[in-house]
Amino acid sequence: MPLERFPIPGTFLHIKPNTTGTDPLLRRAFSIFDYDETTGTIEILYKVVGRGTEIFSRVRPGETLDVLGPLGNGFDLPLTIDNLVLVAGGVGIPPLYLLAKSHLRRGFDGKRISYLCGLTTVAEKPMADRVEKLPINLQFATDDGSLGFKGFVSELLRARLDDGSLGINPVICACGPDGMLKAVQTIARAYGKKCYLSLESIMPCGVGTCLGCVVKKDGEEKYVRVCREGPVFEATEVEL
Amino acid sequence: MTAPSLKVTIGGVEFKNPILTASGTFGYGEEFDEYIDLSRLGGIVTKSITRHERKGHPPPRTAETASGMLNAIGLANVGVDAYVREKLPFLRNLGTRIVVNVAGFDTDEYLYVIDKLNGHDEIDMIELNISCPNVKGAGMEFSSNPQIAYDIVKKVKGICGFPLMPKLSPNVADIKLIAKACEEAGADALALINTLYGMAIDPFNWRIKLTNITGGLSGPAIKPVAIAAVWKTASVVKIPIVGIGGIMDYRDVIEFLLAGATAVQFGTANFVQPDCTIRAIDNLTDYLGSRNIQDVNDLIGKAKKT
Ligand SMILES: Cc1cc2nc3c(=O)[nH]c(=O)nc-3n(C[C@H](O)[C@H](O)[C@H](O)COP(=O)(O)OP(=O)(O)OC[C@H]3O[C@@H](n4cnc5c(N)ncnc54)[C@H](O)[C@@H]3O)c2cc1C
Numbered sequence: 001m002p003l004e005r006f007p008i009p010g011t012f013l014h015i016k017p018n019t020t021g022t023d024p025l026l027r028r029a030f031s032i033f034d035y036d037e038t039t040g041t042i043e044i045l046y047k048v049v050g051r052g053t054e055i056f057s058r059v060r061p062g063e064t065l066d067v068l069g070p071l072g073n074g075f076d077l078p079l080t081i082d083n084l085v086l087v088a089g090g091v092g093i094p095p096l097y098l099l100a101k102s103h104l105r106r107g108f109d110g111k112r113i114s115y116l117c118g119l120t121t122v123a124e125k126p127m128a129d130r131v132e133k134l135p136i137n138l139q140f141a142t143d144d145g146s147l148g149f150k151g152f153v154s155e156l157l158r159a160r161l162d163d164g165s166l167g168i169n170p171v172i173c174a175c176g177p178d179g180m181l182k183a184v185q186t187i188a189r190a191y192g193k194k195c196y197l198s199l200e201s202i203m204p205c206g207v208g209t210c211l212g213c214v215v216k217k218d219g220e221e222k223y224v225r226v227c228r229e230g231p232v233f234e235a236t237e238v239e240l
Numbered sequence: 241m242t243a244p245s246l247k248v249t250i251g252g253v254e255f256k257n258p259i260l261t262a263s264g265t266f267g268y269g270e271e272f273d274e275y276i277d278l279s280r281l282g283g284i285v286t287k288s289i290t291r292h293e294r295k296g297h298p299p300p301r302t303a304e305t306a307s308g309m310l311n312a313i314g315l316a317n318v319g320v321d322a323y324v325r326e327k328l329p330f331l332r333n334l335g336t337r338i339v340v341n342v343a344g345f346d347t348d349e350y351l352y353v354i355d356k357l358n359g360h361d362e363i364d365m366i367e368l369n370i371s372c373p374n375v376k377g378a379g380m381e382f383s384s385n386p387q388i389a390y391d392i393v394k395k396v397k398g399i400c401g402f403p404l405m406p407k408l409s410p411n412v413a414d415i416k417l418i419a420k421a422c423e424e425a426g427a428d429a430l431a432l433i434n435t436l437y438g439m440a441i442d443p444f445n446w447r448i449k450l451t452n453i454t455g456g457l458s459g460p461a462i463k464p465v466a467i468a469a470v471w472k473t474a475s476v477v478k479i480p481i482v483g484i485g486g487i488m489d490y491r492d493v494i495e496f497l498l499a500g501a502t503a504v505q506f507g508t509a510n511f512v513q514p515d516c517t518i519r520a521i522d523n524l525t526d527y528l529g530s531r532n533i534q535d536v537n538d539l540i541g542k543a544k545k546t
């Protein structure tokens with residue numbers, strides 16, 4: 001079924017890996033990657049890491065999947081911000097691509113969007129194909145230095161904050177592996193920058209009932225649901 | 241031909257159909273309001289509540305296993321006062337039966353929570369969780385020893401203003417003994433089963449998947465265990481049994497009824513398919529109609545030996 005409205009970047013779909021059997025049993029969560037306004041088509045970009053994603057990789061065009069969503073709270077960023085800095089690591093690319101696209105579409109100047117894209121090596125570059133087509137400032141970081149900055153994308157963020165090339169009052173949005181998010185969170189805190197993190201967590205239900213997907217609130221003996229209160233949180237809200 | 245009757249009666253309470261939702265898998269009901277018409281359900285069993293708010297265990301709290309999942313949520317809940325203040329109002333006038341699941345770490349806690357719930361007439365029944373496997377000291381031992389089970393049910397029954405349904409654990413040598421003890425102590429019905437003890441380890445990084453180490457196994461993987469528990473229990477008690485464990489669709493519902501359950505609860509299935517209960521009600525109706533069975537009660541305990 002086509003989606004009627006441009007989705008909120010950062011929201012996700014909960015997709016059933018199999019339509020008949022019970023193994024694997026639970027749905028898998030994927031950020032919305034792209035949306036085509038003429039057809040209402042939604043796309044996800046995913047990496048095969050286990051049984052569920054392996055099954056998805058064998059789905060042929062025209063087959064039907066059981067999809068629940070869009071779910072969760074995405075990025076809620078006004079167009080009045082000065083500069084937008086997107087920090088993506090690996091499968092963290094999709095929601096930040098949609099965020100850039102959504103801001104451009106609403107008239108936000110691409111010169112004020114920086115996309116720092118972290119990959120392990122240049123071989124993963126095709127994951128960023130769509131991002132490359134956007135009229136924004138895109139920079140790469142690879143672990144082995146085979147493309148762009150050599151090192152973690154969080155270190156690239158630090159370097160660009162230091163040289164001031166991200167403009168005034170940059171608002172940082174990050175999505176990627178836990179270690180990377182933690183590093184970005186630390187940097188944002190140290191530099192006093194506003195920062196949003198899109199978290200991942202194992203999500204049995206995706207709709208807020210099982211209490212399985214929680215993350216700890218910062219400074220409080222309390223947990224919040226990644227699927228419902230998140231997956232996007234202000235960096236100061238959560239303890240990673 | 242008239243539509244078949246799906247009504248069942250448990251502990252003097254009439255349910256419009258035998259399909260309920262299981263505690264801990266349906267939140268406090270409100271989470272599912274946007275997905276299904278709650279008024280169509282036979283009943284809603286809400287998340288276990290305790291005396292005080294509980295934050296629950298640190299994550300990861302769940303892990304998927306073959307046709308099932310492990311959970312160690314740790315009885316995270318808002319506590320009875322907030323439950324009465326913030327959750328009960330939503331449950332009033334939903335047009336379905338409300339069963340409140342109560343957990344405790346000692347007899348006093350059960351009595352305290354029940355006392356706070358007494359008098360709230362939106363509640364139709366109490367499900368007594370004496371079987372949580374993943375919180376140390378929470379109920380589990382209450383349902384592993386017949387004498388202890390008898391004592392707690394007797395004491396709670398003495399003050400409980402609602403029909404009382406203890407929820408039993410499968411992690412016992414003989415569930416029949418516990419079931420009989422509960423019946424003798426005055427239980428109006430029995431719910432079974434809660435989750436089975438389980439554990440999972442990642443073979444590549446050697447890490448135990450749950451922070452809590454062990455958790456409760458649920459989902460289709462446990463259905464045969466649950467069916468056997470219902471069958472055995474039904475042979476020794478007269479009070480109605482509500483069957484739980486791995487139910488995914490109407491065929492599973494029928495299996496439980498044939499084994500001797502009067503009603504069932506859908507648990508893990510709600511995570512997979514939010515409208516699983518509604519589909520099961522429709523399909524069960526069609527099944528009865530197509531076989532000219534006028535009353536769903538005619539299925540109860542009718543399993544035939546081969
Ligand atoms: C809100 C959200 C958005 C996501 N967006 C994307 C996306 O756009 N693209 C993408 O490729 N992936 C995304 N993921 C991760 C994706 O859900 C997991 O990769 C997927 O569930 C793995 O399923 P599997 O059956 O292939 O692997 P499994 O066999 O289930 O697990 C393989 C490994 O992945 C881990 N894992 C399982 N589930 C998750 C999970 N939900 N999050 C993180 N690790 C998990 C397991 O612990 C295990 O180590 C997202 C996750 C969340 C919560």
Ligand SMILES: Cc1cc2nc3c(=O)[nH]c(=O)nc-3n(C[C@H](O)[C@H](O)[C@H](O)COP(=O)(O)O)c2cc1C
Nearest residue numbers: 262263264288311369434458459485486487507508
């Ligand atoms: C995530 C999760 C949380 C649960 N929480 C509770 C609970 O708070 N109290 C309780 O009595 N049972 C709890 N249960 C057990 C279920 O109510 C049910 O007995 C069990 O899951 C078996 O049914 P199923 O296989 O249909 O899920 C929980 C189960 C799951 C999966």
Ligand code: FES
Nearest residue numbers: 205206211213227
């Ligand atoms: S995935 Fe179930 S509460 Fe978030």
